[in-house]
Structures are given as structure tokens and as C-alpha cells.
Amino acid sequence: MAEPAAAVVVVGGGVIGLSVAWAVADAGYRVRLVDPTPVRGASWLAGGMLAPVTESWPGEEHVLELGSASLASWPDFAARLTVAGGDPGLRPDGTLAVALDAADAATLEVLAEFLRGLGRSAVRCSARELRALEPGLGPGVRSGLHVPGDLAVDNRALLTALHTACRRSGVEFITTAARRVHPNAVTLVDESTVECAAVVLAAGAWSGQLHPALAPLVRPVKGEILRLRARPGALPVPTRTIRAHVESRPVYLVPRHDGELVLGATQLDVGFDEAVTAGGVRDLLRDAERVLPGIAEYELTEIAAGLRAGSPDNLPLIGTLEPGLLVATGHHRNGLLLAPVTATAVVSLLRGTAVPECVRAADPARFTERNT
Amino acid sequence: MAEPAAAVVVVGGGVIGLSVAWAVADAGYRVRLVDPTPVRGASWLAGGMLAPVTESWPGEEHVLELGSASLASWPDFAARLTVAGGDPGLRPDGTLAVALDAADAATLEVLAEFLRGLGRSAVRCSARELRALEPGLGPGVRSGLHVPGDLAVDNRALLTALHTACRRSGVEFITTAARRVHPNAVTLVDESTVECAAVVLAAGAWSGQLHPALAPLVRPVKGEILRLRARPGALPVPTRTIRAHVESRPVYLVPRHDGELVLGATQLDVGFDEAVTAGGVRDLLRDAERVLPGIAEYELTEIAAGLRAGSPDNLPLIGTLEPGLLVATGHHRNGLLLAPVTATAVVSLLRGTAVPECVRAADPARFTERNT
Numbered sequence: 223m224a225e226p227a228a229a230v231v232v233v234g235g236g237v238i239g240l241s242v243a244w245a246v247a248d249a250g251y252r253v254r255l256v257d258p259t260p261v262r263g264a265s266w267l268a269g270g271m272l273a274p275v276t277e278s279w280p281g282e283e284h285v286l287e288l289g290s291a292s293l294a295s296w297p298d299f300a301a302r303l304t305v306a307g308g309d310p311g312l313r314p315d316g317t318l319a320v321a322l323d324a325a326d327a328a329t330l331e332v333l334a335e336f337l338r339g340l341g342r343s344a345v346r347c348s349a350r351e352l353r354a355l356e357p358g359l360g361p362g363v364r365s366g367l368h369v370p371g372d373l374a375v376d377n378r379a380l381l382t383a384l385h386t387a388c389r390r391s392g393v394e395f396i397t398t399a400a401r402r403v404h405p406n407a408v409t410l411v412d413e414s415t416v417e418c419a420a421v422v423l424a425a426g427a428w429s430g431q432l433h434p435a436l437a438p439l440v441r442p443v444k445g446e447i448l449r450l451r452a453r454p455g456a457l458p459v460p461t462r463t464i465r466a467h468v469e470s471r472p473v474y475l476v477p478r479h480d481g482e483l484v485l486g487a488t489q490l491d492v493g494f495d496e497a498v499t500a501g502g503v504r505d506l507l508r509d510a511e512r513v514l515p516g517i518a519e520y521e522l523t524e525i526a527a528g529l530r531a532g533s534p535d536n537l538p539l540i541g542t543l544e545p546g547l548l549v550a551t552g553h554h555r556n557g558l559l560l561a562p563v564t565a566t567a568v569v570s571l572l573r574g575t576a577v578p579e580c581v582r583a584a585d586p587a588r589f590t591e592r593n594t
Numbered sequence: 595m596a597e598p599a600a601a602v603v604v605v606g607g608g609v610i611g612l613s614v615a616w617a618v619a620d621a622g623y624r625v626r627l628v629d630p631t632p633v634r635g636a637s638w639l640a641g642g643m644l645a646p647v648t649e650s651w652p653g654e655e656h657v658l659e660l661g662s663a664s665l666a667s668w669p670d671f672a673a674r675l676t677v678a679g680g681d682p683g684l685r686p687d688g689t690l691a692v693a694l695d696a697a698d699a700a701t702l703e704v705l706a707e708f709l710r711g712l713g714r715s716a717v718r719c720s721a722r723e724l725r726a727l728e729p730g731l732g733p734g735v736r737s738g739l740h741v742p743g744d745l746a747v748d749n750r751a752l753l754t755a756l757h758t759a760c761r762r763s764g765v766e767f768i769t770t771a772a773r774r775v776h777p778n779a780v781t782l783v784d785e786s787t788v789e790c791a792a793v794v795l796a797a798g799a800w801s802g803q804l805h806p807a808l809a810p811l812v813r814p815v816k817g818e819i820l821r822l823r824a825r826p827g828a829l830p831v832p833t834r835t836i837r838a839h840v841e842s843r844p845v846y847l848v849p850r851h852d853g854e855l856v857l858g859a860t861q862l863d864v865g866f867d868e869a870v871t872a873g874g875v876r877d878l879l880r881d882a883e884r885v886l887p888g889i890a891e892y893e894l895t896e897i898a899a900g901l902r903a904g905s906p907d908n909l910p911l912i913g914t915l916e917p918g919l920l921v922a923t924g925h926h927r928n929g930l931l932l933a934p935v936t937a938t939a940v941v942s943l944l945r946g947t948a949v950p951e952c953v954r955a956a957d958p959a960r961f962t963e964r965n966t
Contacts (some may be wrong), residue, residue: 450872500822501890504879507872518873525894 224572226250228419231408232393233400233432235260237268237377237561238550239424240384244306245565246422246572247391254416255388256408258399261381264426265557267447267528269476269486270380271463272296272373272559275344276317280336284537287580289556292563296373299562303380307387311376311479317463318347318356320366322512326467330367337369344369356460360515363466374463374476377558400425403432405546422548422568427494427529429551435543439589440552442494442529445487446502448510449524450517452481457516459483468509475510475517483520485510489555491532498527530554534589540567540577541585548572549586596918596944598622600791603780604765605772605804607632609640609749609933610922611796612756616678617937618794618944619763626788627760628780629797630771633753636798637929639819639900641848641858642752643835644668644745644931647716648689652708656909659952661928664935668745671934675752679759683748683851689835690719690728692738694884698839702739709741716741728832732887735838746835746848749930772797775804777918794920794940799866799901801923807915811961812924814866814901817859818874820882821896822889824853829888831855840881847882847889855892857882861927863904870899902926906961912939912949913957920944921958 224230228251232243235257247253271277274289300312321327330346337344345368352366353359389395399411403423408416423429427442452459459477466473476484488502503525510517533539533552538560543549548571550564567581596602600623604615607629619625643649646661672684693699702718709716717740724738725731761767768788774781775795780788795801799814824831831849838845848856860874875897882889905911905924910932915921920943922936939953 448872453869453871497825497893498895499825499890500820500879500883500892500894503875503894504883504890507876507879511872511876518871518876520872521869522872522875522897523870525897 224251224419227252229254230420230422230572231256231416231418232422232424233403233408234424234426235395236263236424236426237265237381237384237557238426238553238564240381240388241561241565242422242424242550242568243393244384244387244391245569247388247393249569249572251572253392254394254396256396256398256400256410256416258397260395260397261385264528264530265377265381267445267526268377268558269447269474269484270375270377270558271317271474271476272375273317273369273463274559275337275342275369275372276319276465277555278336279333282536284580284583286340288537288563288584289559291578291580292560293373295562295566300375303383303387306390307385308379308383310380310383313374315374315462316368316370317372317465318352318366318368319465320352320359320363320513322362322364322466322468327365329467330365334367343371356462356464358457358460358514358516360512362512372463375558376478380558400432403547405544420546420548420572422550424550426531426551429531429549433543435590436539436549436551439533439539439586441491441532443532443554444490444492444495444527444529446498446506446527447484447486448503448506448522450483450485450520451523452483453519453521456519460514464513466509466513468512471505471509473506473509473513475514483517494529496527496529498525537584538564539584539586540564540581541587542571543586543590596623596791599624601626602792602794602944603628603788603790604794604796605775605780606796606798607767608635608796608798609637609753609756609929610798610925610936612753612760613933613937614794614796614922614940615765616756616759616763617941619760619765621941621944623944625764626766626768626790628768628770628772628782628788630769632767632769633757636900636902637749637753639817639898640749640930641819641846641856642747642749642930643689643846643848644747645689645741645835646931647709647714647741647744648691648837649927650708651705654908656952656955658712660909660935660956661931663950663952664932665745667934667938672747675755675759678762679757680751680755682752682755685746685851687746687834688740688742689744689837690724690738690740691837692724692731692735692885694734694736694838694840699737701839702737706739715743728834728836730829730832730886730888732884734884744835747930748850752930772804775919777916792918792920792944794922796922798903798923801903801921805915807962808911808921808923811905811911811958813863813904815904815926816862816864816867816899816901818870818878818899819856819858820875820878820894822855822857822892823895824855825891825893828891832886836885838881838885840884843877843881845878845881845885847886855889866901868899868901870897909956910936911956911958912936912953913959914943915958915962
């Protein structure tokens with residue numbers, strides 16, 4: 223689709239845009255990346271779970287397949303990135319999904335059955351077994367599911383490393399907002415135009431504002447997230463990512479090596495609203511304390527809200543929208559997880575070579591061709 | 595004690611230090627103010643209540659007298675400041691102290707009796723009467739006390755205006771930390787010394803680190819505080835300051851004209867610890883929601899913790915510690931309220947003229963003379 227050494231413009235400097243830019247630059251293209259504030263956005267506020275299994279659900283097999291493919295490439299991706307830009311802090315400690323009531327326990331049983339049917343590793347645990355793994359779990363935790371294969375990453379270390387890798391690979395950053403993308407060109411808010419052989423639209427929740435075909439497909443899904451830090455004398459952070467549903471609200475707790483614990487995340491379809499609400503913070507703290515009571519003593523260092531890019535079927539949109547215009551957006555909760563597979567796929571699409579079946583399932587044609 | 599035109603050094607750039615510096619400069623002295631970060635500290639994080647009556651309690655009559663004297667001078671102080679430096683956003687809307695259970699109601703009754711005995715205005719209200727005043731009160735609020743005479747101020751507008759007034763009055767700011775105060779001199783952390791006719795130590799919680807006589811008298815009292823903002827469609831902020839005790843924890847909600855609502859405040863004797871804890875934020879949100887449920891929809895714009903300067907008897911320390919060294923610290927929860935009376939008193943002390951009886955009660959000699 224575009225010759226090597228041709229100019230490619232990536233729109234969006236979150237984890238997808240940066241990963242794509244780095245891969246495309248390393249494949250020999252001249253890459254410019256358009257973002258008024260790269261290394262921020264939803265990726266900066268992410269928890270860092272790389273957890274296709276515990277994110278999966280019967281009926282979303284394509285999401286699981288794509289996530290599993292990307293998870294498999296994460297160790298190599300992280301190793302290459304550590305050399306090229308810095309250590310993204312990959313943790314191989316797995317996930318505990320825990321249940322606080324009978325309904326939660328039944329939900330975990332459904333998930334476990336589904337995963338067993340697919341041949342995935344997921345071990346049911348009693349309350350006692352869970353506490354042997356994570357002694358800080360609260361008295362209300364009654365059972366759980368241990369998924370040893372899940373990974374986690376330090377999202378901020380990851381973004382910083384990708385930014386460095388991009389710069390070292392010659393990616394040029396244009397820190398102006400895009401107004402509209404076209405085949406072979408991007409119009410910026412200052413009305414100037416950047417011409418190129420191909421555009422890759424990777425603007426997350428804002429992608430729908432940049433091309434009319436995406437407006438009905440990509441919506442912002444607000445997530446509130448808190449960052450805590452273990453204090454001297456407080457319980458240490460858990461070893462594993464811990465997930466739960468509390469009164470039907472999902473909550474996750476993702477530990478970092480440096481004593482930080484990331485708490486997320488609400489999911490709200492409220493448009494382009496990045497305000498953190500008092501009620502959202504109250505729910506997150508209350509729910510997380512049910513899971514890990516010791517966090518009450520932690521320092522609360524940051525409260526923030528970000529906008530994920532939701533898609534109609536929870537699969538991303540990865541493919542060719544028009545000749546000269548690729549998209550890589552709609553990654554919803556899975557942007558960090560899907561960065562490696564997305565970056566590799568975009569290089570294949572630019573070269574005109576085949577992409578794996580799991581990526582073809584994410585082709586935006588599944589929506590746009592029905593509309594024509 | 596010091597001739598007009600003599601040099602005075604004020605140590606501390608919070609509300610007390612700035613108010614003192616402004617008053618002393620206007621009285622004709624040459625004033626330098628030492629603070630590495632003026633216009634910050636505990637005052638920057640305050641709620642802004644000017645509420646001696648609802649802060650009072652039987653046995654603390656001296657605190658009430660001093661607070662009442664300062665409250666009476668606040669309208670004139672604010673008017674002069676508005677001309678000299680900017681509008682501090684004084685609000686005359688009073689306070690509602692509300693009760694959520696029978697124990698709270700009994701406490702308010704004790705307070706009301708105490709105030710009536712002193713001839714102060716404090717009106718007991720039924721739940722229905724309270725809701726007529728503030729329709730957003732929660733269903734658990736069962737009775738209250740309306741104190742129409744309490745004022746509130748926008749603490750940040752106040753500090754900014756004081757800073758401007760100081761500069762216009764010729765106060766020179768030395769933005770280096772003090773290491774030690776002496777009579778007629780201040781040693782800075784760079785080991786340089788600022789000589790003067792008199793030092794005024796107004797360094798809040800840090801005062802005890804600057805002079806050994808204060809070390810046993812002034813202690814940091816941590817307070818966590820949240821700032822919220824009413825969002826479109828949410829309940830408007832209340833008109834009055836609202837105070838309550840929820841499960842024995844005090845909580846106050848102070849409205850601002852621009853739709854901001856300040857929630858405070860925990861009181862913790864934990865040393866020089868300015869970390870906001872998850873448990874503290876959880877309690878403040880939960881307690882405030884019991885009082886005003888609509889705040890769940892508000893934006894949570896800031897979480898912070900500050901250190902008040904506690905004293906052994908909750909009265910501040912205002913007076914002469916040694917010839918050439920005055921103190922104006924230990925204002926605890928009442929720094930904003932007591933700024934006018936403190937500033938006027940320091941000018942009197944410098945001139946060697948009499949201070950009112952309520953200020954004499956705050957003389958540090960009440961502690962230091964016993965020790966000698």
C-alpha cells in the first residue's frame with residue numbers, strides 16, 4: 223500500500239499511536255506523529271493489565287483471540303522496547319479475580335468454564351487458597367479465579383519508553399492537533415495540511431471526530447482511576463493484579479514494583495467528559511477497600527479520568543478505511559494489551575502483506591461495508 | 595519595642611504572616627517577609643470559615659472571645675483589603691450546624707445553651723426548617739443550629755489579595771527558608787542572617803522548629819481537604835456553610851460563589867505528614883454525602899492535606915517571646931478568622947501600646963513563664 227521510505231503520518235500519541243509509529247519507522251518508513259500532547263491520553267491513565275483472559279466473556283471470542291495473540295508477543299515486545307527505549311516494567315505475576323458474594327462466585331464459575339473449554343489456564347481457588355497467595359485480601363472475599371498467565375505493565379514507563387524508541391527511530395513529532403484525516407493527508411487545526419503516502423488514524427476516543435465514517439463507531443467511555451502508594455507501616459501492595467465486582471461495579475487493583483497501586487475503573491458512557499466525580503472516587507475507594515482493606519492507610523496520590531475508545535462490539539478497528547487511510551482505534555479497555563499486535567498489523571497493511579485471522583476480524587469493513 | 599521605620603522581619607507567608615506584614619508595613623515599618631513559598635501552606639488549603647461561634651465549646655471561652663473580636667473586625671478588614679489588594683470574597687451567609695443522630699442533636703443543644711448564656715445568636719431548627727434554608731440536605735439530617743452571624747471567606751482570594759497588598763505596601767519577600775529565629779535576626783537555610791529591630795515568627799506548624807521555646811508548644815495537626823465543583827445538572831452548592839459530625843468525625847462544607855464547595859477536614863496528630871490517605875478521602879466523601887447527597891455528582895477537583903499549627907489549649911500564641919522577637923502562631927483551625935486581630939495586635943506590640951484583654955490571654959508567657 224505504501225512503499226518503504228514513503229511518508230506515513232500517525233495521528234495520535236497514545237500507546238497505539240506510539241507503538242505503530244515505532245514499528246512503522248523501524249520498517250523503513252518516514253514517520254511523523256501528530257498529537258498536541260503525546261504520551262498522555264487514556265493510555266497515561268491506564269491500569270496496565272495485560273489480561274485477555276480475565277477480560278474475556280462468552281460471545282467475545284474474537285476479543286479473546288486477538289488479546290491472546292498480542293499477549294503472546296508482549297514478552298518479545300517488551301524486551302525489544304527495553305533496548306530501544308527503556309524498560310516498560312512488565313510483570314508476570316498473573317491475575318486474581320475474586321468474588322465477594324454468591325453472584326460473583328457464579329460469574330467466575332461461568333468464566334472458568336468458558337476458559338477451560340478453550341483450553342486456557344484458570345484455577346478456581348477457595349478463600350483460604352486466595353489468602354495464601356495475597357494475605358491482604360479482605361474478610362468478604364469468598365472465592366476466586368487465579369489466572370497465572372496474565373501480565374501487567376507500568377503504563378507510564380511503557381509510554382515513556384515508546385516515546386524514546388520513536389525518537390531514536392527517527393519519528394518526527396508534530397505537536398499540533400489534527401482537525402480531519404483524509405487519504406494521504408491530515409489537516410491540522412491551524413488549517414495546514416501534512417501530505418503523505420498513508421495516514422494511520424490512532425486517535426482513540428477522538429478518532430470519530432476526525433473522520434465521518436468513524437463517528438458512529440467510536441465513542442468515548444469514561445474511566446475514573448486512582449493512584450495510591452503504600453506508606454511505611456502499611457500493608458505492602460499485592461503481588462498480583464486483583465479484580466473483583468462489588469455490587470456489580472468492576473474494580474481492579476494493579477500493583478507496581480515501586481509500591482504504587484493503581485485502582486480502576488469506572489465505565490461510563492457520558493460523552494467527552496473527563497471530570498472526576500465525587501461519587502466515582504467514593505465508589506472506587508469503597509469497592510477497593512472491600513477487596514484489600516489495608517489500602518485505607520495508603521497515600522492517595524492522584525485522581526483522574528480518561529476516555530477509552532469504545533467500539534460497538536468491543537473489538538478494535540484495525541484495517542484500511544480507504545486507500546491511503548488506515549485506522550487503529552477502538553481498543554476500549556485493551557489498548558496496552560493490543561499495542562504489539564496492532565503495530566505489527568499496521569506494518570503488514572502498509573506493506574500489503576497478510577494479517578492474521580484474529581486481526582482480520584477487527585477490520586472496520588465489518589461495519590462500513592454493511593453501511594454502503 | 596521597635597521605632598517606626600525600623601526593620602521588621604516576618605517569618606511565614608501564610609495568612610497570619612501576610613496579614614501581619616501588611617499591617618506592620620502600613621504602620622510605617624520596613625518589612626521583609628521570609629518564606630520559600632509564600633501564599634501557600636495551611637492557609638491555602640483552608641475551608642474559609644470565619645466561625646468562632648460554631649467552633650466554640652464550653653471551657654474555651656478565651657478562644658470564643660478572641661474569635662468574636664476578630665470576626666467583628668473582619669468586614670472592615672475585608673473592605674480595606676479589597677481596596678489595597680483585591681476582594682477576598684467575604685460571604686455573610688452564616689453557618690448551619692446539623693445533627694444526624696440523637697447524640698449529635700444533644701451536642702448541638704449543649705452548644706446552643708452555652709451560646710445563649712453568652713448572649714450569642716444561635717437558633718435551633720427542625721429538619722423542616724433546615725430544608726427550607728438548604729433544600730439539598732440529606733434525609734438523615736434531623737435537626738440543627740443556625741448561626742446567622744458566622745462569615746466565610748475565599749481563602750485563596752484572600753491570600754492572593756494579601757500578597758498584592760503586601761507588595762503595594764512595600765513588603766520585600768525573601769523566598770528562602772528560615773533555619774532559626776533569634777531576637778533581632780533570622781538565620782536562613784543558606785546560613786546568611788537577616789538583621790532587624792524585631793522578628794515576628796508566624797511560621798504556623800513549623801514555628802516550633804525555628805525556636806526552642808516553641809518546640810513543646812506548637813505541633814502540626816494534619817487536615818485533609820477536598821475541593822469539589824457543582825456540575826451542570828447537579829444540585830447547586832448550598833448558600834451557607836454546613837457543619838456536621840458524622841460518627842464523631844467533624845465535616846464541614848463551605849460554598850464559594852463560583853460553584854466550588856470545599857470539604858474538610860480531618861484532624862490528625864501525625865507529625866509532619868502531608869500525605870492524603872485513601873481512608874481520609876473515603877471518610878470525607880462519605881460523611882459529606884450523608885449531609886448533602888447531591889455532591890456525588892460534583893467534580894472532585896482537588897485533594898490535599900495541610901498542617902495546622904496546634905497549641906496546647908487551642909488558643910494561639912500572640913505576644914513577645916523575648917525582646918526583639920514576637921510570635922504569632924498556633925492558630926490551629928482559626929488562622930483565617932484570627933488574622934485581623936493578630937495583625938492589629940502585632941502592630942500594638944511593636945509600638946509598645948496595649949493589646950485587648952482577649953489578646954493578652956494568648957500571650958505565650960502563659961506557658962513559658964511557668965517553665966522558668
